[in-house]
Structure formats: structure tokens, C-alpha cells
Amino acid sequence: MQSPLKPRVGLFATCLVNAMRPSVGIASLQLLEEAGCRVEVPLAQTCCGQPMFNSGNTRGAAKLARIFIETFEPFDYVVIPSGSCAGMTKAHYEEALAEDPPWAERARKLATRTWEITSFLTDVMHFVPRGRSLQATATYHDSCSGLRELGVFAQPRALLQQVQGLEMRKLEGSDVCCGFGGTFCVKYAAISNGIVDEKAMAIERTGADLLLGGDLGCLMNMAGKLSRRKSPVRVMHTVEVLAGMAGAAAIGEAE
Known part of the structure; x- marks a missing residue:
């Protein structure tokens, strides 16, 4: 029987995790439970609305924001394994709902209980992963939304330091955009490709086995x-390494 003192957490899986990399959601669930949370993954959840909002469809984004708010308001915390989705819910829902003050206020209140997962594990739960080991070298890329909108920088690095045998190597320009930018990579494909090409070369220069x-x-x-560059660097989400899943197929590899 679970203790009633454990915080009740709603895990927002995100569209990409659900469709492309479910292991990130599984790893997130595992880590949150290890940290002492009661975790639920509400079936009513949908897209956070970020693609619509960034494309100028504020009304469509507001509709999805209302679904998100109604779905996750009952929880003590909302935890998201994505800086961009967490940034949308925390930094932009109130803006998207600005013409509807009651909903904007609900968005503001929920934002105070919404966290990117590595920030939640360190800053709220003070979680320290135990018994993790991985003989490898890794480097870390700081995504724009997580870093600039949420201040996520030290938290994932502090967690990864607890993995025995894992050597972290500094990535030159770790805080520089990778060129994805959601719809940016579609609207400005040539520019996006040039940016990610520079990023890939910087990653390779670290000599690391893993990009996290x-x-x-x-x-x-x-x-x-x-x-496409035939690089040996394997790519994984931070939570997958923290949950002991580094031996699984990396992102982009055949299962």
C-alpha cells in the first residue's frame, strides 16, 4: 500500500515520446517512483499546443491548453520529460489564454506546479540515483527551451554525476541551438541543416561515446x-541513462 504522503504526480508523456520513443516515458515513470512519487499518466492528455502556438495559431493552442489544465489540475505536480513542452506550459499558456482571464489564472497557478523532470527530481524531490554504473564517456546538449525558459542546466549534470564510471565531457557550444526549433527545421530547412551540421562536428570533437x-x-x-555523417556517437535521453537503459537501442538505431 502506497503512503498517502507521497506526492501525486501527473506525467505528461509528450507527443514525440508517445509516438517515437516510449522508453523515455518508461524511464521517467521509473525514476519518479524511485524518488517517492505516486505517478499517473492521464489518458486524456493530448499535445501541449506548442506547434500551434509557435505557428501563430493562438486560438488552437488555447484550446489544447484548456485540455491540459483540466487534465492535470488534480495532481500535486505535473512532470514533463521535455524542456520545450514544459516551457510551453509554464511560460506560454497564460499568454495563449490572455483573452480568457479565468483560464489564464488557472494556467498561472498550474505553472507553479509544473516541472521539467530533471529539475523536479533535483530541486523538489532531492533525488539521488543509487546503484547506477556505466563505463562510457558522454557529452550534454542544453536545449533552448529548457535552458532559457526554465533554467535547466545544473540539474541533469548533477544527476549524471551519480552514475559510476560515466565520464562527462564538455561540449563546445552546448547552449547553442541544434537547428531543430520545432517548425523552424521545416520552414528553414537549409539554415537548420547548417546549424545541426556544426553541432554534429562539435559533438564528434568531444570524442564521447554518448550524446545526452x-x-x-x-x-x-x-x-x-x-x-548521416556515419558517426559512432550514440544518442539517448538523459532519463534513459539514469534509469539504467543505456544498453538499449539509441535514438535513430534499429530496435
């Missing part, structure tokens, strides 16, 4: 470029 990060869109973008 906290945003699946960015990781898929960089994994695709590294694959």
Missing part, C-alpha cells in the same frame, strides 16, 4: 545528422 539531452526533438535532430 533532455528534449527528444533536439536529440532526434542531432541523431539524424550524426547518422
